[in-house]
Amino acid sequence: MSTLTEVTELTGRVRERLAELHPGEPLGDLETLPGGHSGLTYSITAGPASYVVKAVPAGQRPVGRNDVLRQARVLRALVGSVPVPGVVAVDEHQPAWFAMEFVTGEAVEPVLDDHRLEPRLCRTRMLALARVLRGLHRTEAAGLGAPEPLDPAAELDRWSRTMRAVPAELRSGADELLARLAATAPTGLPPALIHGDFRLGNVLCVGERPAAVIDWEIWGLGDPRTDLGWFLLFTDHRNFPQLGREVPDLPTEDELLAAYLDGRPDPPDFDWFRALARTKMAAIMGHNLRRHREGKHHDPDQERLPPTIAAMMRAARDILG
Structure with missing residues (x-):
């Protein structure tokens, strides 16, 4: 679990970068995304835009599922060949994080999830x-x-x-x-x-x-x-x-x-x-x-x-x- 101080510090870093993309527009706070996300996954707003932020948990090594920079690299490489969220900001300073577009949609596994899809x-x-x-x-x-x-x-x-x-x-x-x-x-x-x-x-x-x-x-x-x-x-x-x-x-x-x-x-x-x-x-x-x-x-x-x-x-x- 991240402490309030750690989240506050991360929020400041993220808001500073997003302010460069949205000058003069209101910036939201990091909100934990519910669900089965590994590592730290948040949402944040900047003006009319919404983003997803993935970060390395403070005090943990950026390896395996926590290697968010590795995730950012593959997302950027896939643009144009596979539908993926666009990466808008990457911060390599530890604990590292990156921000990507918040894509609206539904993720449903038909034979396993409870759903009403046709x-x-x-x-x-x-x-x-x-x-x-x-x-x-x-x-x-x-x-x-x-x-x-x-x-x-x-x-x-x-x-x-x-x-x-x-x-x-x-x-x-x-x-x-x-x-x-x-x-x-x-x-x-x-x-x-x-x-x-x-x-x-x-x-x-x-x-x-x-x-x-x-x-x-x-x-x-x-x-x-x-x-x-x-x-x-x-x-x-x-x-x-x-x-x-x-x-x-x-x-x-x-x-x-x-x-x-x-x-x-x-x-x-x-x-x-x-x-x-x-x-x-x-x-x-x-x-x-x-x-x-x-x-x-x-x-x-x-x-x-x-x-x-x-x-x-x-x-x-x-x-x-």
């Missing part, structure tokens, strides 16, 4: 987002200061560590699944710029149009099939027992894949990445449930996860054959 609208948005993902993977990533790209084996190793930290009673069959994935890991494609959690729940939409892809905390360079396999996982509520809601007429995995490929050949070894996506989801859910049960993050709703964790691993094994 099924046809959900379908149209998801197909449009497949084309956005294609644009992302074609974006030039040179000069962004990204870490070394992760090939499929390294990506699997990353999530294997997460899975092995999940209590044994929640990951029955996981060791066999991880061994099968490791034994069949394909050769990586040329690395692309990847989001890391690409799905409709991380996109602000206005009507049928994806207005801004958000939550770039874990972007990196990697095999584009990792993003694609994850995105396709959210087409079917049956992937999420006791969690998912049926939405008629959502695109199938094949339809989304075709929209992404736009006439190009099917990606090789793609079933391996579909299985990896399910393994990753099971690992994340198991990790979150463990934190709840250990009292590190109280959220009783996590107790609904075991059926989906089991289903994800079962489906991954089935996909592998």
Whole structure:
């Protein structure tokens, strides 16, 4: 938690920069944005404009999800190829922060969120987002200061560590699944710029149009099939027992894949990445449930996860054959 003094100091720094963009116009105060934002995320007004400010928490190192300058770099690089909020100010002095345009829209994951959207609208948005993902993977990533790209084996190793930290009673069959994935890991494609959690729940939409892809905390360079396999996982509520809601007429995995490929050949070894996506989801859910049960993050709703964790691993094994 930030202290009042820390917020006041940050407010002064932000207002000073925004005053240069809005001379003579009234400036608001930083207000914490609700929701599942990592790090420190605020909103602020400057005249008629509204902005979102992301900052490094005072006293913490600017690494991982707290590396806001890294997020600002990728947002600036994506302008023109992917709909993203425009970055208007960056302050590299620690604790660092940046300000971006406040984009109005709704971020709804059709099969997981409680909503009243028309099924046809959900379908149209998801197909449009497949084309956005294609644009992302074609974006030039040179000069962004990204870490070394992760090939499929390294990506699997990353999530294997997460899975092995999940209590044994929640990951029955996981060791066999991880061994099968490791034994069949394909050769990586040329690395692309990847989001890391690409799905409709991380996109602000206005009507049928994806207005801004958000939550770039874990972007990196990697095999584009990792993003694609994850995105396709959210087409079917049956992937999420006791969690998912049926939405008629959502695109199938094949339809989304075709929209992404736009006439190009099917990606090789793609079933391996579909299985990896399910393994990753099971690992994340198991990790979150463990934190709840250990009292590190109280959220009783996590107790609904075991059926989906089991289903994800079962489906991954089935996909592998």
